Amino acid sequence: MRLLEQGKIPYQHHYYNDTGAVSGLDVAFALNQNPEQVFKTLVTVGKSSQHYVFVVPVTKELDLRKAAKAVNEKSVEMIKTKDLLPLTGYIHGGCSPIGMKKRFVTVIDESAAGHKTIIFSGGRIGYQVELNPDDLYKIVPFFLADITTLK
8 A cells, every 4th residue: 555655546445354354255245345346366377487466356266278378378377375475575365466576467357447446455464455447557567358267
């Protein structure tokens, strides 16, 4: 959230830590938000050893084949949980596309284009931020692609 404030990016924050919510769907319901508007941040590694960030609605799953195709890789796989903190600076459940230790190619599911704002982790468990995807692009360059499948 500091980075959003430094960049003078308008956003709204949401807090859910005292609700018992664990999954992305739980968070959406705890915040009384449209689950299709709430996104999770996933970090992968490609066959080339490059890392990629995919941001997908909590109502869907990342399709690894579509994801690989979107970033021109033969394949991608989720990174191991133990590698998340050293690589990104975030722990599982608090990973945000904003403020990672290093900038990675970031892909957001194309469904984000259908929403005025999207909601995703603010970088800590219990904190979510809501902002317009165009504003997000100002601090995290990304592209939209069809990268999901239904749960």
